[in-house]
Amino acid sequence: MNNSFKYFALLMLLVAMTGCTADDITQAGGTLPDETPMSNIGGILRSERTLSNLIDIDLYEKDAESTEYINYTLTKPATNAVTLKATANETLADAYNERNNLELKTLPTANVRFESSGTLTIAAGKQTSAPIKATISTEGLEVGTLYLLALTVEKAAVDVKAQAEKQALYYRIYIEKKATTIEPNEGEPEDIPELLPNLTSVFYVNTETYQPYIANAFGITAMPPRPQPRKMYSMGNIINLKRATINYDASSQRVMFALGTDLSYVLEHSNKYLRPIQVHDRKICICIENGDQGIGFCNMNATQITDFVRQVKAVVERYNLDGINLWDEDSKYDKAGMPEMNTTSYPMLIKKLREALPDKLLTLVDKGNATEYFYDADKCGGIKVGSYIDYAWHGYVSPTEILQVINPNAEGSTQTYSKYVRKPIAGLDESCYGSVNVPCYNDNDREIRDPSSEIIAKWKTTGNKKSNILVYGNDLIGQEYAGYELATKNMISGYSVPYFMDDGYTWNFDSDTQKPGAIRYTLGKLYEIADNGPDMNPFRKDW
CATH class of the missing domain: 2.60.40.1740 (hypothetical protein (bacova_03559))
Incomplete structure (x- = not known):
């Protein structure tokens, strides 16, 4: 260690x-x-x-x-x-x-x-x-x-x-006393770096495997032209913890907010696992997913919504959390005896969550049929969903699919940098929508990994970048998995941050090559994650 x-x-x-x-x-x-x-x-x-x-x-x-x-x-x-x-x-x-x-x-x-x-x-x-x-x-x-x-x-x-x-x-x-320094593997203690400016980076951490502190393992070093000094920064403005799900009690017909065993442990010991992160201006949120029981965000009735919101509010306030992230997989609704999906349940849930938690972050993942109608307030029961959330980002992220960059458009027409299309969420400014969701690829999948940086650079250079939100939708991992020893390093500093930042790489369409920007961004390791087995990774769960 x-x-x-x-x-x-x-x-x-x-x-x-x-x-x-x-x-x-x-x-x-x-x-x-x-x-x-x-x-x-x-x-x-x-x-x-x-x-x-x-x-x-x-x-x-x-x-x-x-x-x-x-x-x-x-x-x-x-x-x-x-x-x-x-x-x-x-x-x-x-x-x-x-x-x-x-x-x-x-x-x-x-x-x-x-x-x-x-x-x-x-x-x-x-x-x-x-x-x-x-x-x-x-x-x-x-x-x-x-x-x-x-x-x-x-x-x-x-x-x-x-x-x-x-x-x-x-x-x-x-x-x-608030810690202000870290001790690298070699050398003198250094100040704990501030978050990388002009960027809102979003991480997901699965507590079934890792401590939330894995979000602190990777930073970014910004290197301006000489003789200006290089500077290291942290990442992870928003850290979404998993897994919390929607469960169903058939006897009472209650929709239950269920915290997994590992997430419950982390919350119960929040002074150890969460507070050292939060004191450095980083937001800890819970990601809520469907529980594959046929009921979820899109088919609750009004009574179930009120009850569910009450349960979520109690957890957020009890553990001093910073907010909630909603991630709906609409493929999990097809269960016999369960209500059909509708277009008013999810918007009402979002509105009730905002009313119950007015000072907390409320974010959602835009994907599939669950959110495709959010562009139309009339279909949402008169609710402009974007007026009740802080941020949204698309959920098309897969370690087996090339990186997707999506700018929602009113027509829902073909995208230049994605095979998926989304429409704008009514009431949400485009500066609050994350168009880039970065996968974590196998070290050997160069055919889908290498084009990612080119896609981001071309998208940015042609003026499509409307927000500073950069999402890492695949769960963070260490270096202990065969074939993924460099996966997180590549994900952050190889094909995302250096090309996403306004002062990073752009694209020269005349020569069809990348063009260096004013700042060079490279990986800045705040802590070492060993690559010789899970027991040597200090961020594996320790309970």
């Missing part, structure tokens, strides 16, 4: 180890066992983040606050409505410190505020309260200090009698 990655790994390890002398108290999932006579009801205060009652939160010096969600769960349904009040308790934190021979600094109760004044209500016949939000402020806290926060409940119902140790949640909160 290289030094730069070790820096982050050791930092996280230090945070985890500081104050870890006490054993975590793990709470079993499922139905709670009765712990009191049957005439009484037991209960437990729970975090929605994890089943443990000892929770680590890593914040950065410029983070204003952190949000946690808690609920209260009974051992059996309540006979009558139960009301409890959540509070922060410094005395309880001090007792925990003393009991476990720790010296963590107690977080002031003034730094904690609760939604609904901390009221947790369980309706008659129910076992679990609706979650409430606890906001932890960093105001006045010291960087580099580990704090302990204890949350507990004040019981307001005499018939709830529970074990004392199950009435508290303990949070170890560490305020980290």
Whole structure:
């Protein structure tokens, strides 16, 4: 493992180890066992983040606050409505410190505020309260200090009698100094580079294989004419995480927002896997795909849309995500007994998502029948889809097909640089549409790889470039796959960035050759990805 990655790994390890002398108290999932006579009801205060009652939160010096969600769960349904009040308790934190021979600094109760004044209500016949939000402020806290926060409940119902140790949640909160340097494999530490200007680059990361931090592995070095110095930049303005899908519960007819096991793990440990990326002005979003169950973006009813949006909103807010990317494969709707596709469901879903998440990124992939009618607001139930999204890009990206460059046109007529056609999305400015979606090719597929740079250069030189959005629609990979050792390197610096940038290569049609631009762009490795097996790739998932 290289030094730069070790820096982050050791930092996280230090945070985890500081104050870890006490054993975590793990709470079993499922139905709670009765712990009191049957005439009484037991209960437990729970975090929605994890089943443990000892929770680590890593914040950065410029983070204003952190949000946690808690609920209260009974051992059996309540006979009558139960009301409890959540509070922060410094005395309880001090007792925990003393009991476990720790010296963590107690977080002031003034730094904690609760939604609904901390009221947790369980309706008659129910076992679990609706979650409430606890906001932890960093105001006045010291960087580099580990704090302990204890949350507990004040019981307001005499018939709830529970074990004392199950009435508290303990949070170890560490305020980290924002990392500003990386350590290359050889040489002195360097500043963490800013994002490449005049470009909005989009990456996809599949958490079933990789940590999101793989998006940091590749950068770009810009080399202007001498004697001006070269400069390294980061890429990945938007990082879309997979896999999240649309599932269906036939018995209740609910459309479910389903996070895969690996994506769930990453979100539950967002302080480790996501925050170090977000603090450097990069946006972390979830890519939602159809779940191949016959129901999806294009055939939900109004009730299902409202319910689905509520589920998505809860996840985005709970894990402090930056937005949502919608990617519909319309080939997955042909299932017996399921509603037919229609032209109003998807636009309504997009409108409801924007209303529920007004300050978050909302992007979509334009492909196939799922989005082909978005040019016509009348077909979309009067909704101009482009008025509700931030960006869109075409989804025609394949490692076995030549690179496609698509400029949507009103007629949906033949494209010069693509065999596919798209119409403009109503209400979306052309500067917000990504025309270039870059595949990740096998090292040996030169017949389809080599023409890619020529296509981009010709397209740009003839004035077709209307936006600075460059999309890498195939999932990022390392160098451990046979035949793909150079695939990501070629994808980024071989046939996309140097030709896409305005000051990069253009095309000389007279000589039918490429023409160098003012800036030469080459690969800038921020971290080394070893090519001698998956165990040597520090960005493979580590859970």
